[in-house]
Amino acid sequence: MDFTFSREHEMLRNMTREFAQKELAPKALALDEKGEFIRDLVKQTAKLGLVGIITSRQYGGTGMGHLARAITIEEFSRVYPSLGFFFQTGQIGIYLLENFGSEDMKKKYLPKLCSGDITAATALTESGGGSDPASMTTTAELVGDEYVLNGRKILITLAPVCDLAIIVAKTGDKFSAFLIERGTSGFTTPRKENFPGLRGTPVGDIVLTNCRVPRSNLIGGEGRGLAVALSGISAIGRVGVAAVGLGVAEGCYDAALKFTKERKLYGRPIAELQAIQHTLVDINLEIEAARWLCYLTAWLLDQGKSPRDIGTEIARAKLYSCDIASKIALKTIQIMGGYGAITEYEVVRRLNDSIELLATAGSQETMKNTIGRSLIA
Ligand SMILES: Cc1cc2nc3c(=O)[nH]c(=O)nc-3n(C[C@H](O)[C@H](O)[C@H](O)COP(=O)(O)OP(=O)(O)OC[C@H]3O[C@@H](n4cnc5c(N)ncnc54)[C@H](O)[C@@H]3O)c2cc1C
Incomplete structure (x- = not known):
């Protein structure tokens, strides 16, 4: 089957994007300052069927799949990466229980996990x-x-x-x-x-x-514990963190575009300066590359590939997305001059978010090792 976004995927993107603008954007700074677990947001998104997005309906999920999950994480992380990160890790346990847990465990815990009542x-x-x-x-x-x-x-x-x-x-x-x-x-x-x-x-x-x-x-x-845990860390953790990195990079790009169109120097918006445009082009290209590496892995999982079958593709997506996230955050801060470093402008907070992605679900170097092994196999 060829890669394609279904009508449901498009609707999901619109819904999660709207949710992020309405519910996350106005609160993101205050939530970051507070630094407490975002339990209410988890419950709110669970009501929309998103916490159980990869879980079958019989256990309280919506079963929309991995590509739907990647879209959700991307859109949330674009505005408030902590919520995307909750999905990144919180869903590893959900996946492991459904795929390797006993029937009793699934019945007892999965509905409560999908409803956000427990994590x-x-x-x-x-x-x-x-x-x-x-x-x-x-x-x-x-x-x-x-x-x-x-x-x-x-x-x-x-x-x-x-x-x-x-x-x-x-x-x-x-x-x-x-x-x-x-x-x-x-x-x-x-x-x-x-x-x-x-x-x-x-x-x-x-x-x-x-x-x-x-x-x-x-x-x-x-x-079998190591193999079991690593399969979840790969399929859910690494693909999830690739989507978080992608969203972080996109959030920075959104901020850079807005700022450079509004900021006037020498009588015109700095977006018209070619040097600035070149940086925007570099960012745009990196985001497009990260986006397709990420979507591909999620889509392959939806096609029934096991995390082991596509370990190299997953490592590529994780490595690249998390690499560009922090680099794009820095480039954006630079484009914004002195304003870039002000917390209220959010890109400096994105830089803080992005550095945590580097080691999460396996370090960048170990991702390179996985890809390297496949090149010489
Ligand atoms: C925000 C965050 C959330 C996390 N959440 C979880 C979680 O929920 N569950 C969980 O179990 N873990 C979690 N982790 C831990 C994460 O999986 C580890 O940080 C990661 O696996 C790296 O391990 P380490 O930090 O011990 O670094 P080390 O393994 O000590 O590595 C140190 C350095 O050596 C490099 N290195 C190691 N081996 C090689 C090699 N063979 N070749 C080249 N370089 C190498 C590494 O890339 C790194 O740069 C989380 C980490 C972070 C930062």
Whole structure:
């Protein structure tokens, strides 16, 4: 089948764009300053069927698919990237539960996740290095019919506020994924990072101290945890962050166009200066390239390709979008002269948002490694 946007995709774009202008644009600065989890916005977008956009209807979702998801994240991130980032990470857990969870888990949690009543974090990274997940030291030991987990996860999106977490831990010399509810004895989230960007979607630590969960909380079977988590991080995390980066870049471009048309020097708008136009052209080209790399991966997932089949395409989209997001934010700040650095003008906030995207869902260098391996295979 050829790539095409359906009528539903076009309607979704109009709806999310309108939502972003009406509901996000007027609040973005205040929300960034407040730096609290945007629970109300999550619920509002859940009512529109967007939190469950990749989840089947039988579990409370709308099943619109990955391309629809990318469009939604792009449009929200264009105006308020924290909301796009919520979708980026919050939907990893939703995807993992639907694809690898037991029927009981799906029935119990997916409808509540899709309605925004609860949220799920996905925790792989530890202080030993996110790029080397096999070095993790969190353990899950089978004692009777329960697993006992001990360890500390760091840099986990939604950790401070999540109701559920999918935790990857060592079971012997393999890795397994577990579903843990907040409130389980030994599960704590003692630390919230003070990042300069994406301030509506908090990031922090999850600590497990003799945290006991029943065997039935395994996701995807014992020993399959790393593969399970990485498939979600790739299909949902990387494609999602590519869409966030794209939206951030577009938001900066929108601001640059507006500013250069309004700002007059030498008696005319600076948009008429060719040097300024050349920068706008560079930005425009980079955005077009990022857009199609991102849409392609989402569309391939909708065609039934597995994250493993299209790991290279996904790595390309993540690498490129996140690379241009921060570069375009800087270029835009420069085009706007002294005004560019003023917080109210938003591009400097976009720069803060964009730097967090670089390591999220796998660093830029590890994306290059994935692409590099495919080139010489
Ligand atoms: C905002 C934010 C949200 C996050 N949310 C989550 C989450 O929800 N869940 C989760 O599990 N994790 C999350 N992370 C963690 C993220 O996955 C890691 O930051 C990422 O995998 C990189 O790991 P690290 O930070 O430990 O860097 P390291 O792995 O220590 O890497 C340090 C440097 O070495 C480079 N490097 C490493 N290996 C290679 C190599 N083979 N070749 C070349 N260079 C290499 C890296 O690219 C990087 O530049 C989040 C991170 C951020 C910033």
